Amino acid sequence: MTASRNNPIVAENLKPGTLSWLPERQRFTPTMSYDETPWARSDRDSGRSERIEGWCSQASVTAGDSLQVFVSMAPAGEFMLDVFRMGYYQRLGARQVMSAGPINGIAQPDPSPDSERLMECAWSASYEFSIPADWVSGVYLGKLTRVDDGTENYIVFVVRDEREAELIVQTSDFTWQAYNGWPTSYSLYSNGGPDPYYWTEVAVSFERPYLPAWSTAIPGTGEFFVWEFPLTYWLEKMGYDVTYCSNLDTHLGTAALSRAAGFLSVGHDEYWTVEMYANVRAAVDAGVSVGFFSGNVCWGAIGLRPSASGREDRVFSRIDRFGEEALLARYPADHPIGAQHRAQPVPGDAPDEGQLIGAKSAVPWTGCADWACSLPDHWVFEGTGMAAGDAIPNLVGHEWHGHPAEDIEGLEVVSRGTTHDPSLGPGEYTATVYPGPKGNVVFNASTCWWATGLAQPPGYQRPSFQDMPSARPDARVQRITENVLSKMLASRA
Template identity: 30%
Template sequence: MGALGIGAVAVAGYQLRGEAESADIQRPEASTGKNPVVDENTATGSQEWVAGHDGTVAANDKAAQIQGYASTTSAGPGESIDFHLWSHTAQACTVAIYRLGHYGGQGARHLVTSDPVDVEARTRPEADAATGLIACDWPVSWTLEIPETWVSGLHLAVFTSDDGFRSYTPFVIREPKRRSDVLMVIPFTTYQAYNMWPSDGRIGKNLYKGFTPDGKIGGNPERAFQVSFDRPYAHVGLPSWFEMDTSAVRWAEEAGYDVTYASSVDLHEGLLDASRYTAIIFSGHDEYWSKDMRDWAEEAVAAGTHLAFFGSNNIYFHIRVEASGDDRQSRVVTCYKQDEDPDPGAGGATERWRTIGKKHRQAEQGLLGVQYNGMPAQPVPLVVRESKHWFWAGTGLRDDDQIPDLIAVEADGFDDSMPRPENAEQTLLSESPYSDRMGRGRRIQNTSLCQDGAGTLVFVAGTFHWPLALSAPEHVNTQIQRATTNLMTKMLTGRSS
């Protein structure tokens, strides 16, 4: 599925749910005493950002009609973000900023549009011969000064050329000084790991593959060991599986949770105090983690902050997040995987977490309770277990009931040979058989909930389709909505400081 089709349809089609449903939702009361997200979502929404509106056409990598990237994955009120653009011909272009949310079913709100800025064709960089790194050095086209009044959220910069082409890049507005019930973390390190810009049949690479000399997509021999944030996202500019995150965002904001946002790079840089949040949601495909990110999450649990992973294949690869060639921090993601890492550093080699050290001591299951175990050949049902658990209350589900097509793309399961969370009681809420499309035979998917002695919860959905079931029109499932609401209610009950 292409990024444009999924991302655009997911937001543009959101009005199918209708405002009648929204009116019946009981807003959870914020323990912090204030919740600007509710007021923010009363603002007028807009779908004008979608390629096709006003006759615009989605840009592509080969022609590169209009593309750009941001100078950072996140910034706060009072800070600024630079946008670096190129166009296939010298012309005027605009940058419009939209905040994603519910907004009465519209899915986004227009905040500001730049004056026309002059953009020229730029030089497309070649990949570094040793690492495969592709990094642009395009000049700044426009700078966004973030108003103090803007509410934390997932945002899109929308680039539109004078000759009618359009592309995007996402970023987060954070509010690290504001205590909120929920922090939602957007997986920018994983976005970049899968970014194959430019997907032009020649130059593009990501941490999985690149192009062969005859223009076909290759594999490990062609892949990069380093990828840069200093480049657009491939195709129209929406990252791989961006729809998992936008669906979770719209669900949380429609429900009225007191939520602030951060990028995964913010966790790496230590910009956030986990104790300021009652629960932390990892909204999508969150596969690539540095040691600093994992340390931060483990410290959050130790301090009593709940974690909820709405996707699967979490914390799978260990990475380094490094400076650019001109010493701008956190602009490069490094992962050598099965190849020898020339500079492992204190955190160890950049390989699978479960292979670092002896006896699988760093396996992700030690924090999560489950871990990636395969790729379903086709979507299969989630098979319910422990239906009397509070998690499934109000869903009407019983053991062995099936939720159609919920297990898809990648799946997690419990592995008895791997570490498990210490001093924690684990409940496996599903037991879903599937056939692995990579030829690894029959596998079992598990949705997991762990609770330690202090009552702190770590939830892992264990499938890509869980966040889509929260609000994406073609995937919405009321039983998953109810179960996830039960989870959030449990996490947000009883803690006020």
Template identity: 25%
Template sequence: MPQAQREAASAAGPAVDGYPARPSVRAGDTLRLHVSTRAARFRADFFRCGARIRHLGSVQGPGRYAPPGRHDEDWRWPGHDVTVPANWPSGVYIAVLSPATTALADPAPPGAEALDARRSRILFVVRPREPARTSRILYKVPVFTYHAYNRSGGGCLYGSLHHDEAALRAGTRTVSLRRPGGGIGGPVKGSPDAHDPRTPRQTFAHWDAPFIAWFEAAGFTADYCTDLDLHESPRLTDGYRLLISVGHDEYWSEDVRRNVTAFRDRGGNFALFGANTCWWRVTVSGDGAALRCAKYPPGVRDVDVDRLRGSPGHWWESEPENALTGVSYRNGGGHWAGRRAPLGFTVQHADHRVFAGTGLRDGDVLGAGHALVGYECDGAAHRRDAAHRAVATGADGTPAGFTILGVADLPADPAAGWQFAAREDPDPGRAATFGLYTRGGTVFTAAATDWARLLPLDPQVRAITRNVVTLLS
């Protein structure tokens, strides 16, 4: 069903909106949904997103109306408890809300994009029952980033502080996790994606769902969690061999970073099939209901904070994210609007096991035909050796031994549409670098947010992804 038809269908009858009290729940436990509607009764249909979309059940409840709140407060809508069946597999679920009189339009939609909408949707993650670990792979859903871009209630973690004097004095912005949106079901900040206009950027259907569909169709299984789970549970990763993050995992708390780093140090592997990772530091409220990000130096307003030094929330200014990810957005860049010129990674070390079965040789270019590099990408500070291969210098915090497997030099001409963040040293030029290193466990980074978009389009990207997951799990 096209987007316009989906929106029209959800608008039929009284509107029904909602959000989860928490973004994840264990199978067999109680999920609390907060729902507002003028309908006498509402219906919630539950879909699991995997290799295919599965309708796993529905519930009904009495309708009660509550007004919307601000973006930075708990909306406190009426609560409805749902017992999650103990046999529901771990995964990402979408609840489709409608008046109880509305029939289920499509019990088997073709993909997550068919479920995507800016209202009447709730995203939540089902974690495995105790004892946990039904797989050796743990997949992290970036709920923090989804809420950072969620504009329900009139704001998000972006925009000027000009009209908010309290925020201006503190240099911070706050968003609530207890409001509609956060991956689906709310308006999002950002430009349309000219390379994949089916869904908005900063949504689950755009970033994570295509990867999960390919991943499960390829025969892999994972347990799923959110970054809030990793924030609250230092040993959540115990027993797993591989942690996966995909797409645009931009906002990290200190506890998430500490716990993922400890997992690596204990020998756990980490695969990042995305970019702009761990760029902003957020503080999570004690009840897990809100995020705060100190983006602006106190008293500063109306500036591009990515081009500014002195932003307290920048990981790179105090504890460079390279120490974990191997790369940083400050060495790469972003292309926000319109189509970008085709750009891929020039391959080096083609004899590495990551490239097995791809047919790639040193000097070949990966993914250029489908503009793999972007819309945001990360890089490591590097130099060229005698054989003209890119070698990480470590000057920006990248661990020793980081092997650069591919390089994409970014156009410096402003007319090319690329934008860049502040950095320590402008030399060499900006470049995306994908690669890996080992320190305890192995960390692989694809260094491009659009990696998952190419999975159905590029057999070499598919082969590399399969190799990485197989090797590290």
């Protein structure tokens, strides 16, 4: 079964596209106080542009909702707001849906960190608008441009809907925010010191701009362009009937997973709430297929709370590690990992992520590898021409899943191999498939980099990790993805 060619996504992508969404003039602060982590920007720019930067009042909106945009400009001036829906659009990657301005902008204050190192902006709204009824669900990019000198920055948000569709694509924005160090080094990994794996009582807020943690990121857009955009671009090119949601929608239930044949986790989807886990588990049990085209999924459990402004679910901190009991059983108290996780304030409440995904993150949990064929006769490899041992170069990274679940009936390891990390040494990734109870399937690609093998849209720079590059577009990755999606759609036919 192939994707339908008569759906709102096909109609949307026939509309005129544009390249004007691409960055043309960005100015970054040249120095930074930023942890020397493996993901830090190598060019030593902070990724911050104090000349213009902003954030949105909501991560996800629907038609009729009001969205506030908070912008700071130093010095004060006027700016334009141009909004684009990201997709295929005749290879151009986006369609412009709105332009507003000139809008007055002011210099707004940086917050002071509290005892949790929480940085939460108490800014006044610069612009507000209602989401039009004809905006098709998708990931939307807002380009902020200073009128006086053309300096640019970005905001990002999801428009969701309630219609039935073939596939629901989830953005991994909880993880984007966990790695957001704005204004300097205030991520969920920052303790103000050199430890890149800090794991205790810190909190982060959506009420601030995104600071790029990767040199391939477009400022203000989290990790969407690092891990996720190639899959969005490819799905819409292929004409799949897709709709979009944020991590928060999966948490709240507003994603309404049962309306689709398949739910897709994409890229670096590390931070989940226990409610997210329960909602996806319930969807699988009800017959929804899941594609984990992602790595490091369900590593950290987070707890959400309101911001100081009173907006719900805008601040979070770690409260647990999924599969904590199994992890602690593997690492004694005197092991650095065991000691670190035993220091958590709320241990043992989150379920084992492997029971949902099919495998779980495994130490050393970072590293890169070729994605090898382990079961050449499996339907996953149909039409790829791959024989046992054939491998797709550089498709595994920079984080992945190992330790396949041992007690899921019918689970198969379709790909297995040794990962390499110059700092942490070798590991073993495992990609898996298992059947759901109603003909549905759960596929685990076991890599953050899966989408890099699907497409290279305009403006996209392939990520790398410790000088190890990610995959290029490969017909075998495209065919495997088609096979998985076809299986999902067939289960609901």
